[in-house]
Amino acid sequence: MTDVTGRNPAAFSLYPELDATTLTAFLTALESGDVTGLAPARAAEIADVRSVAVFGRVKVAGADGDLLDAALWRHTGVQPRPVIVMPSPWTHHGWLPYVVQASIFAARGYNVLAYSARGFAGSEGQVDVAGPLDVADGSRALDHLIERTAGSVTRIGFLGDSYGSGIGQLVAAHDTRVDAVVALSTWGDLGEAFYENRTRHVSAVEALLRAASKARLSPQTQSVFENVLANRDVQGTLRWAEQRSPYSHVKELNRRHVPVYFAQAWHETLFPNNQTLKMFNELTGPKRLDFSIGDHSGPEMTGMIGLPNRIWTTAHRWLDHHLKGIDNGITDEGQVLAEVMWGRALEPRPTWPSVTEDVRRLHLAGTGELTDAADAGWSASVLCGVDTPATVADAVVLSGYDEIAGRPKAYPTGDIDRSVAAVWAADPESETTRLRGIPRLRVTYRAANSKSTFVAYLLAVAPDGTGHLVTHAPYTDLDSPPDSLVRADIELQATAYDVPRGHRLMLVIDARDPFYGDANLPRATLAFTSPEPTPSYLDLPLG
Missing domain, CATH: 2.60.120.260 (Galactose-binding domain-like)
Incomplete structure (x- = not known):
C-alpha cells in the first residue's frame, strides 16, 4: 500500500535523506572517543568537541512532570558562554539529527542542549504540536541548561528544524531570556498551512501522521488531524492552530526585537511559503529569510551530517553575531537571499518588497x-x-x-x-x-x-x-x-x-x-x- 507520498506509509519519514546510521556512529564515537571507522572530517569534529566540552545524555524535567530525553554539550570552568537550545524535528529519531551540528557549535564555544520534543523518541508525554506544554518544555530545557552550566550564561539562542523551529519561535515569544532564533523549514501561521485559501492540505496532514507513527499523539492532536482529513470542525482546528502559530505571538517577539533567521524551500509541500512570509514581514527586529531550491528540510539536510551547507553556515553566522557579538557582516547582506530556479544563482535583496x-x-x-x-x-x-x-x-x-x-x-x-x-x-x-x-x-x-x-x-x-x-x-x-x-x-x-x-x-x-x-x-x-x-x-x- 502506498499513499500520495509514493512510499509505504509505515516507513515514511519527513527526512528521507537523513542517515541515522551515520549519525548514530557519530554519537557512539562522541561518547566513547573511539573514532574508528569514521570519516576523517567526522573524526576531527569528535576530537575538537571532546577537547573543550563534556558530552552526556540527560533527562530534562518538562511540563506536567514528564521527562524529556536530551543531550548536553557543556564546557568546564566558570567562563560565561552563550547557550543554544535545540528542540527536535518531527521524527522518531528525536534529537539525534542535531548531534553533528550541536557538536560543531560546542567546539566553537557554545554550551548546547538538544532535546526530543514530548511524545517523540525517548521523551515522555504526548505530542502537543507546539502547544502550551511544548512551550513550557522549551523553557524547562533552558532552565536545565543554565543550571548545569552554573548560571554562567551570556546570551541565549533557540535553533530548530521543522517542528523544532515552530517550538523555538514560540518559546522565544514567551520567554524573555531568549535573545535570538534560527527557524529552518518553519511555519508562521499553522492554520493557513493546513487550510491554504480555505483548501485542506490533506497530503501534508497525512505525511505528518505517518511520520509520527511511532510517536504518542495526544487525543486532541489525533482528533485535529483526523478532522482535517475528514473535513470536520474547521473552526475548531483554526482555533487550535492559532495558539500554535508564531504569527499570533509576533507582538511579543517585536516588543524585544528578537533576531530571527528563517530558511525555506521554494516548493515546500508541508508549510507553504506565503504564510511564513507573512510572519517574516511582520517582524520588526533583525531578520533574514533564505529561499532555496527543494522541499521541506531538503536544503539543510546535508548539513545535518556535517557536510558543507549554506543554510547551516548562515545559522552559525547568525548566532555568532547575535549571541557572541561577532561582527561577521551578516547584517549588511540584506534581509533576503534567494536561490534562483534553476540556475542556482544567489540573489541578495535588502528587503522582501525590494525583490x-x-x-x-x-x-x-x-x-x-x-x-x-x-x-x-x-x-x-x-x-x-x-x-x-x-x-x-x-x-x-x-x-x-x-x-x-x-x-x-x-x-x-x-x-x-x-x-x-x-x-x-x-x-x-x-x-x-x-x-x-x-x-x-x-x-x-x-x-x-x-x-x-x-x-x-x-x-x-x-x-x-x-x-x-x-x-x-x-x-x-x-x-x-x-x-x-x-x-x-x-x-x-x-x-x-x-x-x-x-x-x-x-x-x-x-x-x-x-x-x-x-x-x-x-x-x-x-x-x-x-x-x-x-x-x-x-x-x-x-x-
Missing part, C-alpha cells in the same frame, strides 16, 4: 492565450473529480530532493486534457524573464454547486512542450449560492524563477489534485470566464 521591481499583467483570453489586452465574454469549463498531469509534485518532500539534484519534475503539457482543465499560454519570451515575488491571480468562474475548489499552476514551458512548475496555489469557495459567479483573488506561492528566452508561461487550472481536499461534487463543472467589469488576469512579479 519585486515591476508587475506585468497578462489577461486570460477566450483563445487560450495570456495576452496584454482584456478579453470578455468567453467561457472555459473544467470537469471536477478528474486528476490531470498538472499536480503539485509526485511526492511530499521526496520530489524536492530531485529538484536539489537538478532533476525537477517534467510536465508533459500536451497531455493535459483541455476538457478537464483550462489552459492559457503566453507568447514565447523574447528574452529571459525574471519572476521575483508573489504572482497574483484574479479569475471569475460559475459553479453549479454551493461549494467548489480549483488549483492553479504556473508552468514555464520549453519549445518541445515540456513544462516545469514555477508555482501554484489552491482555492476553495464555501459561501456562494449555487449557480453564481465566484470571483477568486489568490496569491500563488512566492517564487524566484528565470524563464529562458523562447520558453513560454502557461497557466493551468484544474479541479483535482491529490495533495488537496476539494469541495467539488464528482462530475460537476466549473465554468471560468472574464466579465467585462472584473476581467480575469495574472499579475507577474518581475525582478
